[in-house]
Amino acid sequence: MTNIITGANMTEMINTLIKHTIVILVSRREKGISLDSFLSNMGFQVFLAESLYEAGKVIEQEMPHLVITEAIVSDGNAVILYDKLQNNEILKKIPILVHIPRKVRQDVELVASRRFAGFILGALDPKSLVSKLNAVIEEQSGFSPYYIDTSSHPFNHDLTVSMNGKVVGQCRGMVVSESGFEIHSTASLLCLPGDKKYSPVVFRAPTNLRSSSGIFNLFPINKVVGKGRLWVSHLPEINLTSNPPPDQLMGNKTVIYFDSMEDRFKQFSHILKAYNVDLVYAPSLNRCISLIRQRPGEIGCAYLHELTNDASGIAWKNEYMKLPSEVKPPLIIGTSSMNAKSTSDVRFLKRPFGMGQFLENIKAAFIRSGELTKGMEKTGYQGISVQYKVSARILGLDESGGIMEVSFPVAAGSPFLFDHKFFRTFLGEDTAVYVESSQKVDGQLLWHVRFRSLEQGASKSRYWSRLVKALEELAEDAELRHSA
Amino acid sequence: MNVPEFKYLLVDFDKSIEMDGFTDHFQPVSDRIQIDRICSLEELSESKTSSVVVGMAVVMRQFSSEISEVLSWFQRNVGCFPDYQIMICDDPDPSAMMNSFEFGVEQFTGTEEWMEAVVQMAEKILKDLSDKNSTAYKCIMLNQAVQSANRNAITEREKGLSEDAGYDPIAAFSRGKALESIGNFEEALKSYEGAEAMNSFFRPAQNSIGESLLLSGQPDKAIEVLSRMEGANSSHADRKLLLANAFMEKGDLPKAREYLEEAKSLNADGSRALESRILLLLAEKKIPDAVRMIDSLKEAGPHLASKLNALGVRFSQAGKFKNALTIYNKAHKIVRKELRYKVSLNAALACHRARNFTVAMKFLSRCEQEYGSSFPKLDKIKRAIIAEKNKEA
Structure with missing residues (x-):
């Protein structure tokens, strides 16, 4: 069993990373509805079946991580289901939890004849159900019953994952790249231009901007490293309609600043004034919204030194998101959380941060995607196709994807490719996999990323059988090479 | 282990x-x-x-x-x-x-x-x-050479970093520091300007531009750059001292004193603050006081070094050779190793003027040792001394 996740918060962490699949088999649909809704609210993906026949079909298609069945159902009982799954090489790994609503000897004796994962006697109590569920999931190593630990697999040696992008120019000291994904501000990406006349470089400290056609990633040029970074400085400048004169680096912009400590505001205000940024104090979150509404189109960005992660914070964020796009400036939120994932709408800045990081974020927030698109049309520059590469380790694979370890959180929906022959052959050349979720590893600056490599609707059992076979062949090849 | x-x-x-x-x-x-x-x-x-x-x-x-x-x-x-x-x-x-x-x-x-x-x-x-060819490694090695005052190593490693300095602001900054250490202030200034062009938020480069402008005799421009930086932060003690020095250079001593006071209130670094006080005494023409204060200093930066050299030259040209040698002896003890050869060269010139050829040759020999090799100016002075010595004989 893998030892990558340990500790008291293991179940919580895995539940954040993996959406576990549960099939509920009940004698009558109405009996399962409340359980379905309860488990769905807990973050499980639930499928409801009211006969053994229906359950069999769903189980084969979905390869659930757990089945909860009533002892007696309309066309049979839990024992028949158990025996059926035991006779299937793939499905026999699925744990079954049996609910015995009537505490009668006959029902208890029936299910006691098989090795079920657990029993619930009498009425379903949410608390004991949750504890049973967690116990069963933990017994399955916390992942899927089909999870194959690959953390020490040879394909992890120097493994990288790639994402495609196109460098389209520079703007106010930022490299501008177009891609289909958002990149976290702590990420360092190796940029490999397709054209060999441009040398590889490392891009760091990105921010993201959503445009009508995709996502712009902005990287500060002064943070680009690599021997051959000269081409980056020579990228054509994208002229914005609001380009500042060269001596006004930030371009005379107004930033709304929310902080409970006014003294901190005063200090920031004094510093930013020297960079031609006018800071306007919002003593409350409501004041922040009203200041934005009062000055439509004039605000460069809004900075919140903190936003509580409670109902009031969420309500405020929802209200902010409802602002019309022509009024809504980019939002930067200072946070102490290591898990906050920036998007093009909300950029999280991990506190404590350095002044350089703060200035770079503010500067990047002043660039608007609409202006970039127009500016790019004016330059007519075709751009340079690039691949962004990052080191990764695949910790495990299962029936629909797997979990990998990288050094920064990745936004859900981001597509990437594995740079390894095994995956190119198994998944298909240039077949992207997609990020579902990511979670920080306790005590380390590493993130676990859940990815999906199986297309939606495709058969999990066929995929998993193919995966097992491919891994066996890979192991045989390695053994042959070793003995040769 | x-x-x-x-x-x-x-x-x-x-x-x-x-x-x-x-x-x-x-x-x-x-x-x-x-x-x-x-x-x-x-x-x-x-x-x-x-x-x-x-x-x-x-x-x-x-x-x-x-x-x-x-x-x-x-x-x-x-x-x-x-x-x-x-x-x-x-x-x-x-x-x-x-x-x-x-x-x-x-x-x-x-x-x-x-x-x-x-x-x-x-x-x-x-x-x-x-990676021994990485910019970071080369920067650290160059800085090691600067710290050990190994002039040949500085020159060689500075050349090795010149390409990197074209695209990396840290390399340009390190190169500037190396050039500054061997007295090439104009090139150092260019290197710092390159670093700032690549990273407009790079404040160490901006501070160093101000210092280099001062060292290359452009106090007005230095004041302009350093004062602009004060807008964002007026509690950087080292910059206050640089501003004080720049105002001294301009002859605006009241303003210089103001900045010295501000630096003092910020608990400016002892050595640099003392240096500025010596510079103020020199600007106030209180030479004996300044000379006395030099004894409390462990190390002098390039600005004070050049001021002491200039004072020695003035004494020497006025025929006050003893005073000139006193200044050079004190300066030699406190200027950074890589700049000591200049003091020795000036001391040799003073002795040459005083027609004390034997001591002049001793200073020249020390100068050559400190520089790491001979160089055209040194050779020229040596030839002149030998010729005059022969003439006397």
Whole structure:
């Protein structure tokens, strides 16, 4: 069993990373509805079946991580289901939890004849159900019953994952790249231009901007490293309609600043004034919204030194998101959380941060995607196709994807490719996999990323059988090479 | 057991940081990089051993003159590497962030996650420095040459970094410092300007532009650059001293005194503040007082060095050879090693003027030794002395 996740918060962490699949088999649909809704609210993906026949079909298609069945159902009982799954090489790994609503000897004796994962006697109590569920999931190593630990697999040696992008120019000291994904501000990406006349470089400290056609990633040029970074400085400048004169680096912009400590505001205000940024104090979150509404189109960005992660914070964020796009400036939120994932709408800045990081974020927030698109049309520059590469380790694979370890959180929906022959052959050349979720590893600056490599609707059992076979062949090849 | 090649400093003057579990955290890199906990400025100055210091984490409650000295020490002895320095502080105020930024420090971490951040930084440093052709490695090696005042090594390594300085602001900054150390202020200025062009937020380069403008005799421009920087942060003591020196150079002594007072209120670094006070005495023509004060100074920067040389030349030209030699002797003791050859050369010229050819030749020989080789100006003076000596004979 893998030892990558340990500790008291293991179940919580895995539940954040993996959406576990549960099939509920009940004698009558109405009996399962409340359980379905309860488990769905807990973050499980639930499928409801009211006969053994229906359950069999769903189980084969979905390869659930757990089945909860009533002892007696309309066309049979839990024992028949158990025996059926035991006779299937793939499905026999699925744990079954049996609910015995009537505490009668006959029902208890029936299910006691098989090795079920657990029993619930009498009425379903949410608390004991949750504890049973967690116990069963933990017994399955916390992942899927089909999870194959690959953390020490040879394909992890120097493994990288790639994402495609196109460098389209520079703007106010930022490299501008177009891609289909958002990149976290702590990420360092190796940029490999397709054209060999441009040398590889490392891009760091990105921010993201959503445009009508995709996502712009902005990287500060002064943070680009690599021997051959000269081409980056020579990228054509994208002229914005609001380009500042060269001596006004930030371009005379107004930033709304929310902080409970006014003294901190005063200090920031004094510093930013020297960079031609006018800071306007919002003593409350409501004041922040009203200041934005009062000055439509004039605000460069809004900075919140903190936003509580409670109902009031969420309500405020929802209200902010409802602002019309022509009024809504980019939002930067200072946070102490290591898990906050920036998007093009909300950029999280991990506190404590350095002044350089703060200035770079503010500067990047002043660039608007609409202006970039127009500016790019004016330059007519075709751009340079690039691949962004990052080191990764695949910790495990299962029936629909797997979990990998990288050094920064990745936004859900981001597509990437594995740079390894095994995956190119198994998944298909240039077949992207997609990020579902990511979670920080306790005590380390590493993130676990859940990815999906199986297309939606495709058969999990066929995929998993193919995966097992491919891994066996890979192991045989390695053994042959070793003995040769 | 082998001593690791590199060293990482954990500066914690208050001994306030919780160290439990750090050994385990640091274990994966401990065979390649040694970590030293530094609890006083004295320990810091003693920390240069066979291992090369390459990284530093500083525990900070509030920004203080001690912290300023630590960051200044790192910039002088290691270089200006934003990725190799980190401040450990949960809630720094903007002024502390800005004062750290003056030294190129951009990274902060909280007391909860500092161990992870330090280990990650150490791993990055080791990865960078494992490539001896990397810009970071070349910068550190160049700075080592500057610190050991090895003129030949400085020149050679500076050339090795010139290409990198075309695209890397840190390389351009390091190159500027190396050029400054050998007295090539004009080229140093160009290098700093290159660094600023590549990173407009690079405040150490901007401060150095101001200093280089002053050293290359452009005090008005220096004042313009340094005053602009004061807009964002008026509590950087070193810049106050530079402004004081620039106003002295302009002859505006009241303004210079004002800046000296402001620097004093910020607990400006002892050595640099003393240097500025000596410069003020020289500007006020209180030469004997200035000369007396020189004895309290351990090391003089290039600006005071050039002022003392100029004073010696003035004495020498006025026929006051004894005074000139007194100045040169004192200057020789305090100017940085790599600039001592200039003092010896001027002393030789003074003795030549005084027709004391034997002592002049001794100074020339010392000059050659300090420079590392002969050079055209030295040869010319040597030939002139030999010719006159022969004539006398």
